[in-house]
Amino acid sequence: MNEANVGTTDQLIVNMGPQHPSTHGVLRVALTLDGERVVSADPDIGYLHSSMEKIAERLDYRQYISYTDRFDYLGAMCNEWVFVRAVERLAGIEVTPRCEHIRLLMAELNRLASHLLYFGAMGIDTGATTVFLYCFRERELILDLFEWVSGQRLLYNFLRVGGLRNDLPDGWVEQCHAAMDALASRVDEYDTLLSENRIFIARTRGIGAITAEEALAYGFSGPCLRGCGVPYDLRRVDGYSLYPELDFEVCVEEGGDCLSRHMVRSRELRESIKIVRQVLARLPEGEVNVPVPRRLKVEPGEVYERIESPRGELGCYLVSDGSDKPWRMHWRAPSFYNLAPLDRLCRGHWMADMVAVIASTDIVLGDVDR
Amino acid sequence: MSIHTIGVIIKDWLIGLLAGWGVPVELSRLLIEVLTWAVGAALCIIAIMLAALVFIYLERKVSGYIQSRLGPTRCGPVGILQSFVDVIKLLLKEDIVPAEADRVLHTIGPILFLAVSALAYVVVPWDEGGTVAGKVDAGVGVLFMAAVGSMGLIGIVVGGWGSNNKWSLLGAIRGAAQMVSYEIPMLLALMCVVLQAETLSLAGIVEDQKGSIIAWNFLRPWMWLPVVLFLISGVAEINRTPFDIPEAESELVSGFHTEYTGMKFALFFLAEYGNLLLVALIFSVLFLGGWLSPFGYPDPLRLPGIIWLLAKSLLIVLIVMWVRWTLPRLRVDQLMGLAWKLMIPAGFVALGVMCAVIMLGWA
Amino acid sequence: MTTNTRQPQSAWALLADIVGGAASVIKGHVVTLRNWLRPKVTGQYPYRDPAKEWVPKPGYRGDFALIHDPERPGGLRCIACMACANVCPDKCIHIIGQGKGKERHPAAFDIDIGLCMYCWLCVEVCPVRAITLTPEYHNVAFTPQELIRDINDLKARGEGIAEPLLPVPIERSVLQPPTAKKKDVSEA
Ligand code: SF4
Ligand code: SF4
Numbered sequence: 061m062n063e064a065n066v067g068t069t070d071q072l073i074v075n076m077g078p079q080h081p082s083t084h085g086v087l088r089v090a091l092t093l094d095g096e097r098v099v100s101a102d103p104d105i106g107y108l109h110s111s112m113e114k115i116a117e118r119l120d121y122r123q124y125i126s127y128t129d130r131f132d133y134l135g136a137m138c139n140e141w142v143f144v145r146a147v148e149r150l151a152g153i154e155v156t157p158r159c160e161h162i163r164l165l166m167a168e169l170n171r172l173a174s175h176l177l178y179f180g181a182m183g184i185d186t187g188a189t190t191v192f193l194y195c196f197r198e199r200e201l202i203l204d205l206f207e208w209v210s211g212q213r214l215l216y217n218f219l220r221v222g223g224l225r226n227d228l229p230d231g232w233v234e235q236c237h238a239a240m241d242a243l244a245s246r247v248d249e250y251d252t253l254l255s256e257n258r259i260f261i262a263r264t265r266g267i268g269a270i271t272a273e274e275a276l277a278y279g280f281s282g283p284c285l286r287g288c289g290v291p292y293d294l295r296r297v298d299g300y301s302l303y304p305e306l307d308f309e310v311c312v313e314e315g316g317d318c319l320s321r322h323m324v325r326s327r328e329l330r331e332s333i334k335i336v337r338q339v340l341a342r343l344p345e346g347e348v349n350v351p352v353p354r355r356l357k358v359e360p361g362e363v364y365e366r367i368e369s370p371r372g373e374l375g376c377y378l379v380s381d382g383s384d385k386p387w388r389m390h391w392r393a394p395s396f397y398n399l400a401p402l403d404r405l406c407r408g409h410w411m412a413d414m415v416a417v418i419a420s421t422d423i424v425l426g427d428v429d430r
Numbered sequence: 431m432s433i434h435t436i437g438v439i440i441k442d443w444l445i446g447l448l449a450g451w452g453v454p455v456e457l458s459r460l461l462i463e464v465l466t467w468a469v470g471a472a473l474c475i476i477a478i479m480l481a482a483l484v485f486i487y488l489e490r491k492v493s494g495y496i497q498s499r500l501g502p503t504r505c506g507p508v509g510i511l512q513s514f515v516d517v518i519k520l521l522l523k524e525d526i527v528p529a530e531a532d533r534v535l536h537t538i539g540p541i542l543f544l545a546v547s548a549l550a551y552v553v554v555p556w557d558e559g560g561t562v563a564g565k566v567d568a569g570v571g572v573l574f575m576a577a578v579g580s581m582g583l584i585g586i587v588v589g590g591w592g593s594n595n596k597w598s599l600l601g602a603i604r605g606a607a608q609m610v611s612y613e614i615p616m617l618l619a620l621m622c623v624v625l626q627a628e629t630l631s632l633a634g635i636v637e638d639q640k641g642s643i644i645a646w647n648f649l650r651p652w653m654w655l656p657v658v659l660f661l662i663s664g665v666a667e668i669n670r671t672p673f674d675i676p677e678a679e680s681e682l683v684s685g686f687h688t689e690y691t692g693m694k695f696a697l698f699f700l701a702e703y704g705n706l707l708l709v710a711l712i713f714s715v716l717f718l719g720g721w722l723s724p725f726g727y728p729d730p731l732r733l734p735g736i737i738w739l740l741a742k743s744l745l746i747v748l749i750v751m752w753v754r755w756t757l758p759r760l761r762v763d764q765l766m767g768l769a770w771k772l773m774i775p776a777g778f779v780a781l782g783v784m785c786a787v788i789m790l791g792w793a
Numbered sequence: 794m795t796t797n798t799r800q801p802q803s804a805w806a807l808l809a810d811i812v813g814g815a816a817s818v819i820k821g822h823v824v825t826l827r828n829w830l831r832p833k834v835t836g837q838y839p840y841r842d843p844a845k846e847w848v849p850k851p852g853y854r855g856d857f858a859l860i861h862d863p864e865r866p867g868g869l870r871c872i873a874c875m876a877c878a879n880v881c882p883d884k885c886i887h888i889i890g891q892g893k894g895k896e897r898h899p900a901a902f903d904i905d906i907g908l909c910m911y912c913w914l915c916v917e918v919c920p921v922r923a924i925t926l927t928p929e930y931h932n933v934a935f936t937p938q939e940l941i942r943d944i945n946d947l948k949a950r951g952e953g954i955a956e957p958l959l960p961v962p963i964e965r966s967v968l969q970p971p972t973a974k975k976k977d978v979s980e981a
Contacts, residue, residue, distance in 0.1 A: 074596045080683060096600070096762055123882045126912035187671050187678065187759025190825060193497035197834050208960055211854035211926070217912045225913070226852075226959050226966035249824050253756070257821050258814035259672055260758045349967055354918070411600070412681045412761045496825050498834045756825040757818060772811070 071099055078107050082185045082415045085425030089402065091411070098414055101406040103399055108429040116389040121147050121221055121356050124386070129215040132393065132427035134177055137163075137170040137206075138369040140219040145300075146365035146376040147221045151358040159223050159348040164301050165339045166206075166218065167367070168332045169236075172243065173202045174370035175325045175332070178422045179250050182322060185419040186263050191253045198246050201239040208232060221356055223349030233340055240333050240340075247329050255319075255326050264318035268405035268417035271316060278404075279397035282372025283328060284421055287321035289314040294368035301367075308335050318413075318420035325422070357384050371395050371422055395427035441466065474551045475544070482703035483513040489703075489751055496755045523692035531689065532592040539589020540690065540697035546582045547701040547708065550575050554711050555633040557721050557735035571632035572624055575712065576617055579667065582705065583609040586676060589698070590686035601685025604762055605676030609667060611769040616663035618777025619656035622784040623647060623716045632712075636720035643724040648717040652787045655780040657717050659773055664709040665750055666765070668702065672757040675765055706750065710743035718742045852960035853928040854911040857904050857942055858951035860923050867891075867898035869948060871923035877915035883908045886915060902947060906932060907940035916957045917967060925957035 072093045077083040086107035092099040112131050116124050128143045129136035141163055148155065155163075176199040183191030203213045209232055210218035210225060218225050254260045270280075275288040285292050293310040295303040311327040313320035360382040366375040372394030381387040398421045405417045441462050448458035487502065487510060494501025502509030527536050553571035583606050590602020624630055626647060627638035639646045647653045666673040677685030687698045714720055719742075721735025729738070760768065836845065849855065862870035873890030874897075885908035889901040915924055927950060934940050942950075959966050 072596060072600075074600075082681070093600075096604075119882060122917075123880060123914060126882065126910065126914065183758070187674070188757060189493075189671075190497050190755045190828075193499065194828065197498050200834070207853060208850045211852045211913065211960070212911065215910070215912075217914075220967055223967060225917075226961045229850075229852075229960040232960075249828075252817075252824050253821050254758070256817050257758060258817045259760055259764075262764055263758060263761055348965070410761055410763060412675070412678070412759075415681050495833070496829050498828055498831060500833050500835055500837065503837055752822060752825065756821045 069094055076101075076414070082181075082418065083425075084181065084418060084423055087399075087418070087423070087425055087428070089414070091414070093411060096411045098406045098409055098411060101403045101414060103402045105396075105399070105425070105428050108425045110426075110430065112430040113389055113391060116386045118385065120384045121358070121386070125219060125221075126215070126217040129217060130426065131391065131430050132369065132371065132374070132395065132424050133214055134174040134424050135170055135369045135371065135374070135427075136214065136216050137166040137218065138367060138374055140216065141167050142365055142367045142369070142374050142376045144219045144221050145367070146363050146378045147356070147358060149365060150361055150363045150378060150380055151221070151356060153222045153350060153352060155223060155350060156347050157344045158227075158346045159350075160301060161339055161343050162224060162228060162348065163219060164303070165236075165336060165343075166209075166216075168335045168339070169202050169205060171370045172329060172332045172336070173199050173206075174422075175329050176202070178325055178370075178419075179254065179329075181422075182416075182419045183254055185415045186254075186260060188253060188257075188260070191250055194246065194249065194253070198243050201242055205232065205236055205239060208235070220349070220352075222352035227348045233343065236336065236340060240336055244330070244333050247326075247333075251326060255323060261319060263413075264322060264416055264420065265315075267318045267409055267413045268420060269315065269317040270401060270405060274401070274404070275316065278401040280372070280401075281394050281397065282368065282370070283311075283324040284321055284372060284398045286310065286312050287324045288316035294366060294373055298366065302339070306335055306338050308332075308338075318416050321420045321422075355384050357382060366392065369394060371424065371427065372398060391430055393427045393430055395421075395423040395425070396430075399423050399428055437466065470552065471548065474548045478544075478548055478551065478704035478707070479700055481707045482700040483517065485703040485706060485747060486513045486516070486699070488747070489754075492748065492751045493755050496752070517696060520696040521693055525692040525694060526689075528594055528689050531594040535588050535592025536689070537592075537694070539585050539592055540687075540694045540701070541585075542588060543582060543585025544697045544701040544704070546578060546585060547704040550578045550708055551704075551711075553632055554708070555636055555715060555720055556739060569629065569631045569634070572620055572630045572635070575632065576613075576620065579708075580609065580613050582667075582701075585701075586686050589690070593686070593689035595689050597682045597684070598686050598688045601676045601678075601682045601688070604678075604682075605669065605686055607762075608669070608673065608675060608765060608769075611766055612663040612666040612673075612773075615659050615769060615773035615777040616667060618774070618781055619660040619663070620716070622653065622656040622780050625781075625784050625788060626650070626653070632715050632720075636715055636722060639719040639722060640727045641722070642726035643719070646717065646719040646722070652780075652783050652792075653717065655776060655783070659777055659780060660713060660716065661746075661749075663769075663773060664713060665753065666769070668705040668709055670706070670750060671754040672759050673765060674754075674759060675762050678759060706747060707743060710746035710750070711739065713746050714739055714742035718746075849928040849930065850960055851928060851958050853930070853958075854913055854926040856906065856927055856929040856932045856950060857909075857947055858925050858927045858954055859902065859944070859947040860925060860951050860954055860956070861948070862923075865898060866896055867900075869898060869923065869944075869951075870921050871899050871902065871919075872921055873897050873899040874920060876918045876920060877924055880914050880918045881909075882912065882914065883910055885909045899944060902944040904942045904947065905940060906942055907937050919957075922957050922963075922968060925951070925954060927954070927958060 074091050074093060075088060076091050077088040078086040083089065088104040088107065090102040090104060110131070112127060115127055119127065125140055125143060128139040132139055176195040180192035180195035183189065183195070206216060207213045209228055210216040270288060272288040272290050275285050276290065280288065281292065289312055291310050291312045294300065296310050308331045311324045311331060313323045358380045360380055362377070362379040364375055364377045366373050368374070373392065374394055375392030377390040377392065378386055379388040402417070406414045409417070444462050445455065445458050448461070449455060490512065491501040502512035505511040505515045527533055553574050586605040587602045590598040590605070623635055627635040629635060629638070643649070648657050669676050677687065682688070687695055690698060721739045723729035723731060723733065723738050725731065836847065860870045861868055873888055875888060875890070878886040878888050885905040887901070887903040888899050890897055891900040892898055911926065913926060916926060929950065932940070956963055957968060959968070
């Protein structure tokens with residue numbers, strides 16, 4: 061130890077992840093700690109890289125849909141939706157009203173399932189294990205609905221260019237109503253266990269705070285951005301699909317900290333239940349599929365289609381050269397952008413806050429790495 | 431017949447036996463004394479292990495039921511053998527010591543942790559006049575318990591340091607800070623009871639509460655603050671959620687026992703549950719009248735005191751488990767803040783109130 | 794519970810904070826207690842009692858089956874057109890065809906379900922709707938070899954299945970109803 065070091069503390073460099081219980085998959089963060097204070101946090105991504113974008117170039121449009129499920133596996137319906145929307149726009153295909161309703165319904169149900177998982181993960185990362193299982197219990201109701209209609213619980217491959225794999229089975233709508241009622245009655249319990257719990261508030265208020273300007277500069281979107289007081293929700297901003305006709309509120313919280321992001325999701329759960337109920341009430345009869353050639357060739361051109369996924373702005377950039385395969389495609393994955401300011405969010409906080417910050421950005425590593 | 435009298439009978443019989451073999455009485459007395467301690471210690475450890483196994487099972491069931499699950503169901507009826515199977519599994523597992531770890535410290539850590547936990551059991555008054563090793567209490571049970579109890583963190587620090595893992599080290603340091611801090615409010619709460627009973631002997635504290643449930647400490651209004659303080663700091667002392675920051679699995683992987691496998695891990699694990707039982711026992715002794723029956727003294731149901739004691743501890747254990755599966759974890763600085771800014775002042779307030787009560791002659 | 798993020802200004806505020814914190818904590822305990830008393834939602838797998846076994850809804854994408862057609866050679870509806878093998882993104886279907894024209898049928902038909910991602914595309918492209926996924930989900934094995942379904946296995950699994958399994962009647966899905974078969978083939 062030299063003279064200059066006397067009286068100062070050594071910094072500790074630890075590897076958080078890739079095998080760490082609360083990095084939501086395989087994120088590695090090179091943490092520099094001073095005692096328990098975070099000096100810097102350097103996220104290292106790529107462990108789940110699966111060349112989703114390159115694979116698209118060798119698969120035709122129909123084959124690729126089942127791949128879109130697999131990067132952000134918690135928002136599979138949203139991923140499929142944005143992809144088929146992009147292809148349909150490029151190919152000039154109009155889908156039937158019933159199909160549009162069902163797609164929207166699926167996206168909102170998926171948002172519910174994803175937010176429920178977020179609640180659980182936030183609980184488990186702050187030490188409240190029980191909330192995790194409660195959320196999974198309710199998430200199961202939604203997954204059961206998905207399983208019934210699409211045959212799978214997580215990776216649905218349900219949407220098709222020009223339609224859906226199949227219509228809603230008889231009795232599905234009733235079960236969906238029942239699931240929404242059950243869920244609505246339980247959401248308050250999560251709030252009692254987390255959002256209203258003083259320990260949880262102490263763990264999250266003022267932690268990982270970011271201003272609206274910085275958040276925009278970093279490319280935040282979704283609940284993370286709305287937690288900074290920016291009312292940016294593509295469902296309202298773009299007003300795609302049927303959202304302009306539906307009555308729901310864009311949930312915004314001031315503060316930009318973990319608690320605000322958490323509260324945005326907590327309120328969005330209720331809003332999504334509202335949306336699902338409205339769509340179920342106005343679900344039109346009719347066909348769900350429009351005829352689409354088996355080997356779909358789209359006009360040369362490019363398109364950027366975006367929707368509001370549970371994690372934020374999910375964009376699909378597609379370039380076609382007129383063949384039956386995309387010439388190039390790119391995903392604008394919200395998790396990637398929401399993870400970017402990790403160092404900025406964690407610096408100066410405690411190591412334990414790091415976990416809360418990662419949980420509150422609700423990243424999915426498959427989505428980050430693609 | 432209390433445990434103590436059984437001990438005396440066995441001792442006399444052994445002395446007679448040894449005398450028959452021509453061993454001098456002084457020597458045989460010494461031998462017997464050593465033997466008594468050894469047997470007592472062995473009994474303690476076996477009892478702790480058994481209790482820990484039962485509690486691990488109980489915890490899994492309780493957490494299961496709270497979380498809408500079933501908990502273990504496969505081994506034995508309603509899964510009751512699950513913990514035993516787990517222990518056998520842990521025994522059979524390879525004991526891995528990380529390459530760069532300090533082998534000696536790595537081994538000593540869990541042993542120390544368990545030993546300390548076992549040691550404190552020596553002064554628990556199980557029944558009228560009975561601790562495990564006879565009348566060892568000697569009027570300083572509270573002191574002994576407090577002194578030994580605070581040594582548990584040495585095991586944690588040694589184990590965490592010896593693992594040569596940064597997570598373990600962080601966990602160990604957190605554990606040390608936490609256990610030292612919470613010792614203080616705990617002792618302040620203890621002091622209130624000591625003042626009330628005017629004795630440092632745990633057995634004496636129970637004697638002081640003699641009578642039915644109305645005579646117990648927890649029903650005296652000036653004891654309510656100490657009850658809360660003791661329960662909170664007790665939970666903190668044994669590192670359970672919401673105070674489980676030394677092992678905080680979502681932050682520190684597994685804290686100070688990250689690098690432990692097999693039996694060494696089991697030792698940590700068992701000792702943790704042993705500590706849980708210990709805190710519950712001490713709490714029952716201090717505030718719930720120990721081995722006394724709630725229906726008055728002598729017990730109208732004629733049950734052995736140990737049953738009452740265990741029943742009360744079980745209640746406390748269930749409450750502690752319920753807390754664990756409900757609350758999020760505090761952060762390390764909040765934990766310290768809670769101890770130093772809130773609980774220690776509150777402890778002094780409680781002590782002041784207690785003194786006032788004594789001076790006014792209400793006690 | 795006090796925190797370092799908010800400092801109560803007065804003794805009363807501190808007291809109110811403590812009481813509020815304690816109340817929030819106790820409320821949480823009421824919730825967990827209520828759930829403690831609710832019926833449990835998990836089951837045991839595998840069940841010792843087959844009656845309690847979870848049966849997925851029809852259309853669940855589990856193990857494979859080939860649909861029978863007693864009038865055709867080989868007893869299967871499959872015409873070994875290779876459409877499914879070609880569309881499969883994982884290339885886990887391996888077929889050896891036999892015969893010409895109307896007589897064409899698969900001599901070997903292997904599906905490596907260890908590789909399969911249950912995307913249902915093979916069912917979707919089949920011009921004669923000869924292949925299906927079934928709700929059978931007990932497809933655990935000890936070796937990768939056991940995960941390869943051969944033609945006999947697939948045929949046995951197809952016992953009693955008339956059309957690809959879906960949660961809805963076939964006309965309400967992307968699968969073309971039987972009458973549209975001819976047009977469909979030409980389009981492809
Ligand atoms: S389900 Fe998909 S992956 Fe599996 S065999 Fe059929 S096409 Fe291939
Ligand atoms: S697509 Fe149908 S008919 Fe063609 S080979 Fe596959 S299963 Fe047989």
